Amino acid sequence: MSSYHELDDQDEKNLDKKKTSDLRSLLFLVKYSKKYGVAIVGSLLLLVLYSAVALYSSRLTGLFVDEGLLKSDRNRAIFLGLSVVGLELLSIIFHWIGRTVLAQRASLVVLDIRKGLFQHLQKLPLQFYDRWPQGRVITRITHDVEGLENFFTNSLGRMCSSIFMAISAVIVMCSSDLKLGLMILASIFPALIFVLLTRSPVKKVNRKMSKFSSIINSKLTEFIDGIYVIRSFGLEGWSMKKYKATIDDHINSSLEANLLYSWSQPLLSFLCACPLLVLIWFGGQQVMDGTMSVGLFVAFTRYSEKFFFPIMNLFRELHVIFQAFTNTERVANFFEQSVEDEILKQDDNPISKGDFRGEIEFRDVSMGYDDNSWVLKNVNFHIKQGERIGLVGHTGCGKTTTISLLSRLYEFQEGEVLIDGNSVRSFDRTFLRSHIGVVSQDSILFHGTLRENLSLNTDQSDEEVLRISEQTGLLKVMNDAKISLTSMILEGGVNLSVGQRQLICLTRVFLTNPSILVLDEATANIDPQMEEVIHSALKQLMDGRTTLMIAHRLDTLSGCDRLFVFEKGEIVEQGGPRELIEKKGRFYELHKAGQKRETTNSPHQ
Numbered sequence: 001m002s003s004y005h006e007l008d009d010q011d012e013k014n015l016d017k018k019k020t021s022d023l024r025s026l027l028f029l030v031k032y033s034k035k036y037g038v039a040i041v042g043s044l045l046l047l048v049l050y051s052a053v054a055l056y057s058s059r060l061t062g063l064f065v066d067e068g069l070l071k072s073d074r075n076r077a078i079f080l081g082l083s084v085v086g087l088e089l090l091s092i093i094f095h096w097i098g099r100t101v102l103a104q105r106a107s108l109v110v111l112d113i114r115k116g117l118f119q120h121l122q123k124l125p126l127q128f129y130d131r132w133p134q135g136r137v138i139t140r141i142t143h144d145v146e147g148l149e150n151f152f153t154n155s156l157g158r159m160c161s162s163i164f165m166a167i168s169a170v171i172v173m174c175s176s177d178l179k180l181g182l183m184i185l186a187s188i189f190p191a192l193i194f195v196l197l198t199r200s201p202v203k204k205v206n207r208k209m210s211k212f213s214s215i216i217n218s219k220l221t222e223f224i225d226g227i228y229v230i231r232s233f234g235l236e237g238w239s240m241k242k243y244k245a246t247i248d249d250h251i252n253s254s255l256e257a258n259l260l261y262s263w264s265q266p267l268l269s270f271l272c273a274c275p276l277l278v279l280i281w282f283g284g285q286q287v288m289d290g291t292m293s294v295g296l297f298v299a300f301t302r303y304s305e306k307f308f309f310p311i312m313n314l315f316r317e318l319h320v321i322f323q324a325f326t327n328t329e330r331v332a333n334f335f336e337q338s339v340e341d342e343i344l345k346q347d348d349n350p351i352s353k354g355d356f357r358g359e360i361e362f363r364d365v366s367m368g369y370d371d372n373s374w375v376l377k378n379v380n381f382h383i384k385q386g387e388r389i390g391l392v393g394h395t396g397c398g399k400t401t402t403i404s405l406l407s408r409l410y411e412f413q414e415g416e417v418l419i420d421g422n423s424v425r426s427f428d429r430t431f432l433r434s435h436i437g438v439v440s441q442d443s444i445l446f447h448g449t450l451r452e453n454l455s456l457n458t459d460q461s462d463e464e465v466l467r468i469s470e471q472t473g474l475l476k477v478m479n480d481a482k483i484s485l486t487s488m489i490l491e492g493g494v495n496l497s498v499g500q501r502q503l504i505c506l507t508r509v510f511l512t513n514p515s516i517l518v519l520d521e522a523t524a525n526i527d528p529q530m531e532e533v534i535h536s537a538l539k540q541l542m543d544g545r546t547t548l549m550i551a552h553r554l555d556t557l558s559g560c561d562r563l564f565v566f567e568k569g570e571i572v573e574q575g576g577p578r579e580l581i582e583k584k585g586r587f588y589e590l591h592k593a594g595q596k597r598e599t600t601n602s603p604h605q
Contacts, residue, residue, distance in 0.1 A: 024332070025325045025328035025329055025332060026325075026328075028328055028331075028332045028335075029109070029148075029328060032109050032112050032113055032116070033105075033109050035108075035109075035112070036105040036108055036109060039101055039104075039105045040101075040102060040105050042101065043097075043098045043099070043100075043101035043102040043105065044098070044102070044160060044164075045098075046094045046095075046097055046098030046101070047094070047095065047098040047099070047102075047157075047160050047161045047164050048164050048168075049094045049098075050091050050094035050095040050098060050161065050164075050165075051161070051164040051165040051167075051168040051169075051306075052168060053087050053090050053091040053094060054087070054088070054091040054165065054306060055165075055168050055169060055172050055303065055306060056087060057083075057084050057087035057088050057091065058172075058299055058302035058303055058306060059172070059176075059299050060080055060083050060084050060087065061084055061298055061299060061302055062293075062295035062296050062297075062298050062299025062300075062302075063080055063295055063299075064077060064080040064081055064084060064295070065294055065295035065298045066293050066294065066295025066296070067080065067295070068080050068081070070294065070295070095161060098157075098161070099157040099161065102156065102157045102160065103152075103153045103154075103156075103157055106152030106153050106156055106157075107149070107152065107153055109152060110145065110148055110149045110152055110153075113145060113148065113331065114141065114145055116335070117140065117141045117145065117331070117334065117335075118141065120334070120335055120337075120339070121137070121141070123339035123340055123341070124337060124339055124340070125338070125339070125340045125343050125344065125409075125410070126404075126409045126410060127343070127369065127410060128337055128338075130369070133218040133221075133222075134218065134221045134222075134225075135214065135215070135216075135217035135218025135219065135220060135221040135222065136214045136217070136218055138217050138221065139213060139214040139217045139218075140330060140331060140334045142217075143210075143213055143214070143217070143327075144210070144327040144330045144331050145327070145331065147210075147323055147324055147326075147327035148324055148327050148328060148331065150320070150324075151320060151321065151323075151324030151327075154320075155317050155320045155321060155324065158313060158314075158317060159314060159317055159321065161310070162310035162311070162313050162314040162317075163310070163314065165306055165307075165310040166306075166307050166310045166311050166314070168306075169303050169304075169306040169307035169310075170184075170185050170307060172303055173185075173300065173303045173304075173307070176296065176299070176300070176303075177292070177296070177300070180279070180282060180283060180286070180292075180300065183278050183282060184275045184278050184279055184304060184307065185275075187274040187275045187277070187278040188271075188272070188274065188275055188307075188308065188311055190271045190274060191268060191271035191272045191274070191311065191315060194264075194267065194268060194271055195268070195315055195318060198260070198264050199318075199322070201260055202260065202264075202318065202319055202322050203322045203325075203326065205253060205256050205257040205260055206257070206319070206322050206323045206326045207326055208253040208256070208257075209250065209253045209254060209257060210323075210326050210327070210330065212246070212249045212250035212253050213250060215246050215249070215250075216243075216246050216247065216250055219242065219243055219246050220243070223239050223242075223243065257319075261319065265316065268312075268315050268316070269312060269316075272308050272311055272312035272315060273308060273312075274308075275304050275307055275308040276301075276304050276305070276308060279300055279301065279304045283297050283300055283301075284297075340429065343411055344408050344410075344411050344425075344429065345411065345425050346425055346426075346427075346428075346429065347423075347425060347426045350426060350427055350428040350429075350431075351422060351426055351427045351428060351431065352427075352428035352430075352431045353431065355420075356419075356420065356435040356515045357385045357420050357515060357546075358385050358386070358419070358420070358435075358515040358516045358545065358546035359383065359384060359385045359419065359420050359421070359546070360381075360382070360383040360406065360417075360418070360419055360516070360546060360548075361381070361382045361383070361416075361417075361418040361419075361421075362379050362380055362381050362382075362402075362415065362416075362417055362418075363380060363415050363416040363417075363418065364378050364379075364380060364414065364415040364416070365378070365379045365380075365405070365412055365414065365415035365416070365417060366378055366379070366412065366413055366414035366415055367401060367405065367410065367411075367412035367413055367414075368413060369410070374569055375398050375401045375569050376398045376401055376402065376405075376412070376569045376570075377568075377569045377570050378415070378570065379398070379402065379415070379569075379570065379571055380571070381564060381571060381574065383546060383548075384546075385546055386544055386545065386546055387546060387547075387561050387562070388542060388546075388547045388549065388559060388560045388561045388562075389546075389547065389548050389549065389560060389561065389562055389563070389564060390549045390550075390551060390557040390560035390562070390563040390564070390577070391403070391548060391549065391550045391563075391564050391566060392550075392551070392557065392563055392564070392565050392566070392587060392590060393565055393566035393567055393590070394567070394590075397566040397567055397568060397569065398566050398568075398569040398570075399550045399566055400520060400550065402548075402566075403438075403518045403520065403548055403550070405417050405424070406419070406424065406436060406516065406518070406548075407432065407433050407436050407438070407518075408424055408425075408427075408429050408432060408433070419432075419516075434512065434514075435514050435515045435516060436514055436515075436516045436517075436518060437509035437510075437512055437514030437516070437517050437518065437541075438509070438518045438520065439502075439505055439506050439509050439517075439518070439519050439520070440505075440520040440521070441520055441521035443493060443498070443501035443502050443504070443505045444492075444505070445489050445491075445492060445493035445496075445501055445504065445505075446489070446491065447488075447489065447490055447491040448488070448489060449485065449486050449487065449488060449489065450478075450483060450484070450485050450486070450487050450488075450489055450504070451465065451485040451486065453489050453493075453504060453508065454469070454485070454504065454507060454508050454511060455508065455511045455512075457511070460511065462485055465485065465511065466485070468507060468510050468511050469507050471510070471537070471540055472503065472506055472507045472510055472537035472540070472541070473503065473533040473534075473536060473537050474503050474504065474506075474507045474537075476533075477499075477500055477503055477533070481500065489504075497530070498530075499530030499531075499533070499534070500530075502530075502534060503530070503533065503534055503537065506534060506537055506538070506541065507537070509541065510537070510540075510541050514545065515545060515546065516545065516546045516547075516548070517541060517542055517545045517546070517547045517548070518547075518548050518549075518550075519538070519547065519548070519549040519550065519551070520550045521550055521551060539559075542559075547560075557577055558577055560576075560577060561576065562574055562575060562576060563575065563576070563577055563580055563587060565580070565585075565586050565587045565590070567586060572585075572586050573585050573586050573587055
């Protein structure tokens with residue numbers, strides 16, 4: 001079972017298989033940015049203007065020295081000084097507007113990615129959720145997207161302005177003094193080589209931190225969901241030990257990253273200062289030799305600052321950029337997970353309307369969740385419209401898988417599943433599922449009003465909802481508990497009893513008026529009084545509907561027309577409940593074992 005879950009994208013064993021190149025990550029971001037292309041291009045042009053104005057201000061600073069100060073020309077000095085101040089203010093305005101527009105549009109890009117992720121979640125097949133831990137999924141749509149958001153809203157603007165400023169400074173320096181400009185440009189190569197050498201280690205530690213962050217979320221979600229078991233069995237110490245081990249892994253990866261940055265960042269800052277050292281040495285010699293004016297040297301000093309400071313800032317942002325690309329890898333790989341349309345085969349023109357009677361047939365159906373074993377093997381049966389069928393057998397024998405294939409929750413590999421004579425692959429999945437009502441042992445309720453948990457169909461009036469609730473017995477339970485359709489239900493229905501939650505789920509199915517009803521241990525763990533109410537509601541709900549019922553207790557199965565007895569993915573017996581008991585076969589053994597268990601668990605009178 002340890003190999004059942006898919007490896008994390010950032011796991012070392014999975015990197016070669018799943019790794020997304022930086023170029024591919026960039027193209028992924030560009031894809032979501034196209035919608036705001038005009039505004040983003042406009043903001044980038046403003047950043048280019050900011051660079052041009054700032055550099056022209058630097059040139060005027062040199063002229064201010066040469067033509068104003070050194071020549072003692074007060075009027076010229078005042079004019080040039082005011083021009084420098086004006087241009088600096090103008091560059092600040094361009095920079096502020098450009099960065100603001102870019103940050104706003106970047107936030108919208110991130111919002112679109114968040115929406116896209118949630119929409120993608122709705123399209124993923126159930127087998128994806130079987131293999132991906134819940135915490136890992138949550139990490140993708142929270143932590144990884146937040147990393148992208150941090151890059152887009154903060155680092156992207158600094159990165160673009162730094163790149164434009166550095167390129168513009170190189171162009172101006174080379175046009176003013178080609179030899180000195182090329183020497184200053186060449187002096188940045190040691191820093192560039194250093195960045196290329198440390199690129200792989202930086203990305204590696206970022207991947208490790210992302211992987212362990214995902215594991216932390218997975219563990220936290222698991223322990224919160226299992227808090228009842230942890231508290232009941234006194235496993236607080238055990239869970240803390242497990243969680244602490246996960247935290248320690250994340251801390252160790254963070255310390256590894258801090259160690260790398262502690263020596264690489266200061267060294268990188270020194271290497272980025274090389275252009276200024278080159279200017280002081282060679283430019284100073286030219287000033288002393290008289291081949292360069294003092295004003296041009298001052299201008300070059302500012303050019304050099306406009307060159308190496310952006311480069312230094314850019315290199316310092318690299319860890320954020322690399323982290324953003326790591327986040328992008330993970331988000332992009334998540335988007336590449338196959339959706340239901342790709343996994344569950346469907347005809348080109350699926351049936352999406354018409355009568356739906358509920359006649360079911362399985363023809364030599366075999367199905368496995370992986371390539372290692374079959375869960376169902378050559379299953380054959382035919383169920384008439386309105387027939388009540390019980391599915392019995394030990395846990396893991398294929399009962400739940402059988403009913404899952406009806407709703408196209410999973411794909412089967414061999415055979416054919418037919419409803420009303422048509423292959424389930426010929427139905428539109430939404431249309432198919434709208435005619436199949438499932439009441440499971442687990443009552444799933446959401447935070448919201450009782451009305452919202454019962455039906456989101458705006459065409460159904462409150463009066464109709466209450467009428468159906470009266471038929472199922474829910475209305476009486478509501479009145480006894482003094483709750484109404486507007487009463488708030490907490491997440492998971494924790495403010496309701498188990499029976500109340502199950503009755504709400506049953507009424508929810510009744511409101512959809514399904515043609516096929518699936519009951520998966522629907523009355524398990526219900527107290528006798530509420531069980532009587534639910535059984536009464538079930539009788540109404542099953543009337544005229546094809547019903548498949550998974551249960552172990554004979555009194556629950558006594559109303560079935562036939563029983564299918566599963567064993568190791570095959571139907572080994574089928575027939576009426578009394579017929580199978582009299583046959584004294586596999587169902588008889590299951591029934592006797594169930595009676596013995598009930599007698600053992602019942603209290604002494």
